[in-house]
Amino acid sequence: MPENQDFDLIDFLPYLLNQAAEESSLAFHQVYKARYGMLRTEWRVLFHLGRYGALTAKDIGARAKMHKTKISRAVAALERRRFLTRTRDQRDKRLEILNLTSAGRAVYADLHDVARSYHQTLVVLFPPEDAERLRMMLRQLAKIS
Amino acid sequence: MPENQDFDLIDFLPYLLNQAAEESSLAFHQVYKARYGMLRTEWRVLFHLGRYGALTAKDIGARAKMHKTKISRAVAALERRRFLTRTRDQRDKRLEILNLTSAGRAVYADLHDVARSYHQTLVVLFPPEDAERLRMMLRQLAKIS
DNA sequence: TGTTGTTAGTTACAAAATCAACTATTACGC
């Protein structure tokens, strides 16, 4: 949308991003919900632990930009399902170090595979350089703050 | 992310889209919340009515891909604030035709302006052709279903 | 004209997100 006078709200970037995000998340959401009964918050916490290894709730919050109460409840749910364990940090006893169990890692591996193949079905919509540009732009937008 | 073996979940398109969408929506969200006490669902309904003129709840649902209960509640809230009126369609009495009041149109005009200038601050991050490509790709992703 | 099925929209109840208050621990200033 030419950045001149007539600006059409249907081209409003946050709106377009939301539409694309919702639509593209749907199919994957179905999978982790149906397969493991997980919520989006729980998937996200699991994802960060699987991707980055042991983290505290605070770390996850900073990386995923999730509020601490969401994380607290997601961690509790994942712990109930024995997908992670908590260990009190002995140097700073306010902190809990979260680790995936082997069951949790198995779930992560499974969903990682699903994500990879789903990602492929999305990305083939575009020529490779465009997909790469898209990735860069989204990263930049995610950092706006 | 090269579509070969090593796929990194931080490049998972739905994840990137969600991060970018949330981050880029935030500042605008603050505005309509602070200025008019509106929720996102309410802003969206107002936006569609302002952009397209008289519509039924059903129409809005189809365009915005919002569930009818969300729309029903958003319409009720906007009506309470006298931002819209409902008229029963005489040819099909199940339908309600929604119209913005002049107050509603004023809110729309105001937020349209805010959106335009906010959009600009986002879009200048990229060269014009890239921004245009981004727009096209997001539209395509929003249509996936 | 029934009778059956569909559609637009609302409402009630359950699930989840948000916000504020709370506990326990650490950090800072003196």
Added chain:
DNA sequence: GCGTAATAGTTGATTTTGTAACTAACAACA
């Protein structure tokens, strides 16, 4: 050390969303 402020995380109350059941109106067709 002691008192105050800040931090990690939890819990409870309120708000918002999601799901399913519901009402009212229309459509199709015997």
